[in-house]
Every structure is written in structure tokens, then in C-alpha cells.
Amino acid sequence: MLKGQTTSLLSYREGLLGPLIKAASGETLSVQLQNNLTEKTNVHWHGLILAENMDGHPKDVYASGESFNYVLPIQQRAGTYWYHPHPHGTTAKQVFMGLAGMLIVTDEEETMLNLPSGESEIPIIIQDKRFVGTSLDYSPSADEIMTGYLCEQILVNGIFSPYASVAKGWQRLRLLNGSTARVYNLAFTDGIPFYVIGSDGGLLASPETASSIMLAPGERADVLVDFSALPLGKELYLVSNPFSEFNAQGRQGFKIMKFKIDRSTSDRFTLPTRLSSLQSIPISSASRTRMFDIATLVTGGMGGMGNMGRHSINGKTFDMERIDETVEAGTTEIWEFDNSMGDEIHPMHIHGVQFQVLERMGGRKKLIATEKGWKDTILLMPGEKVRLIMTFPDYTGTFVFHCHNLEHEDDGMMLNYKIV
Secondary structure, eight states: OBTTBOOOOOOSSSSSSOOOEEEETTOEEEEEEEOOSSSOBOOEEETOOOOHHHHTOTTSOBOTTOEEEEEEEOOOOSEEEEEEOOOTTTHHHHHHTTOOEEEEEEOHHHHTTOOOOGGGEEEEEEEEEOEETTEEOOOOOHHHHHHOOOOSEEEETTEESOEEEEESSEEEEEEEEOOSSOOEEEEEGGGOOEEEEEETTEEEEEEEEESEEEEOTTOEEEEEEEOTTSOTTOEEEEEEOOOOTTSGGGSOOEEEEEEEEEEOOOOOOOOOSOOOOOOOOOGGGEEEEEEEEOSOBOOSSOOTTSSOOOBOBTTBOOOTTOOOEEEOTTOEEEEEEEETTOOSOEEEEETTOOEEEEEEESTTOSOOGGGGSOBSEEEEOTTEEEEEEEEOOSOOEEEEEEESSHHHHHTTOEEEEEEO
């Protein structure tokens, strides 16, 4: 519902967005998918390291009336993960229309930190939506497939103009950008600083102080903010500030969510100086480096949305049957994504593995706070190149990597890689 109006949507249960799933590291989840849609769908467990048949590859989709039982051994560190469909050509539409949700993993290392919890731990899924009349409208033009489907209404957890009543004290915000394309430059009004404690793959080694953080589609940020010094009755906003006058994405600012300080608390929390023991992957352990040009646009061929398939990786658009890269299980590699000659924003996501970011060249040139831990999605602005290092799991099978601007992905900006 938006401003008193109702709309049709796609749903995992009832309402916009699926249920919040919680699991402990070491346990196994069983999730039954029953497809009551009129189209094919599946579920990709974004950030989890799973066997090929459980990952949600675009080839593993289920027709209307079919069902599938996902068996998910949780081998992750504590962190904020999520789930969404991955049928090629309709991923963006299905996510936009409501099929997405958050998955939180806990473990003993994180529990020992006694981080803010209960009412002081708030999951926040940020999405932009477009309505025509009373209906959610997903109908990107050719130009909007190029830039991504950028919409006018900002929703949090499926709610328009959301707010949270919070206590004077520390709050933990689990931030997920669930938009199909929009990048957010998140900050608090009045310049209130916050502390980044985790990224896609869980806790950082130590807290990173920030006044803003860029969050691309698919990325997560785990942050702590201290409202102790604010007076009762104070209202402030989590906002997205403009970040580039040269890019359609960066010209607009938005209010994301209001916080109202309406009560005191007896809870006492001290920000730890150390959060986790992160082991860097030695560069010397990499057996090879692979280069991926993500700036090139191609013409000819059909993209997943029935358009020109202009978005590509190394000049290739997605072919379900073609294996584009082959890697050996258990080996370490460096992957370099090159957007140095590009003029579009590309958040690149790799299925089946978590990686560490070695460096960013060009553009912003440096790593931001969330890039100092384990990642599965990395943001490249125009003019940037990044180097990532990763050790592939012992699982074998075919996985994909792609741009998580979902309009770009559906337009063909995705390749297969096979672990052997």
C-alpha cells in the first residue's frame, strides 16, 4: 500500500518482500519453494556458499505449479545475506514486484561481542519503486535498460515513508540495497557519524568510522550508530545524498527513513576496538589472474529482456549453455573487473564464492569501509578498475557472475563459470 492505495504484486508469502530468515552457522535450513506464479522462477541465496543445484542458477528454474526443496547448509560466518529470484530475463521484474528477503546468520564469534540486539537491531531493505495509478509499474524503456530502472518512491521493508521509534543509545542497522539498479550514498542528517562493523560477508576486523557509505544493488552494510547524545524527541533521517552531477544515478537525494528518539535506555554498550580475526588471502597464493572488460557495449544479439543485449562482459552476452571460464576447486585466483573506459555504474556479483578486494584503480582510487572485509558484490563507478582475490570452494559445478544492476543482468551482462 502506498498513500492509501493498493496494488498487485508478487510475494513469497503475503505482502511486499519475503520473511526475515534467521539461521546459525553450522545448521542446515530446508526451504520449500512452491511456484504459484504464472511464470518460471527460482531462488538465489545471495552470498551463501552452496552446491550448484542449490545456488539458484538461471538454468535451475521451476515452472508454474512446480516445487523444489532447497537444502542450505549454513557454512557462513555471521552476516547479512539475502534471497531473490534468478530467472534469466525476468529477474529484475520479479525482484521489483516483491520477491526478495533478508537472511541473517549468527555465530559464536559475533555473539561474544554483545552487539545491540532486539529492538536495537533493525533490518533495513531499501528499494525504489514506481507506481502508475494504483499499480506497481515495471516497464523500463530502452534508455532505462541502459541506466537501470530508477524510480521515484523509496520504500524500506516494503513501507512508504517509514520511521522507527528508538531509544537514546546504540542502534545496529543491517542495511541491504534491494533495488534493481539504484545506488545509494547513505548518511544521517546533521552529519552524525556511524561505525561500519560488517559488509557482505560478515564482520570487519575492526570498526570503521564513516559519515557516509555507498551501497550498490546487492551490497550490504552492517553499521552501528550512537544516539546517546541526542535529546529526547529529536528526529533525524537516514538519507541518500547526491554523489555525481555527471551520472543520472547520482544527481538526486532522498530521505530513506526517519528515526525518532523517544525514550531512554538502561542498556550499556561499548564499541569494541576489535571485531573479528580476518585472514588476508596472500597474493602469492593466486594461480592466475583473469581480466574482465565490463565497459564494452555490444550491438546485435538479443538480451534477456528482448532488447539488443548491449551490456556485456569481455564483449559477450549471456548464453545459458556456454561455459565462459573454468576454474579448479580449491584454487586461488585474482579477478580484475575493468570499467575504466565505461560511463555506466556496474556492481559486479560473483556466485558461489566470497572474495577480498585488493585495490581500486582510477575513479575513487581507494577502498571504502565495507570493502575491507569479505565481499560478494563490488561497486565500480565509471573510470574504475578493481582487483579481487578469492579461493574457490570444493563444490564443483556451474555458477554465474554478473552485473547486479538487474536491468543490465537481464540484458545479458552475465557469464557462466565452472568449478571443476
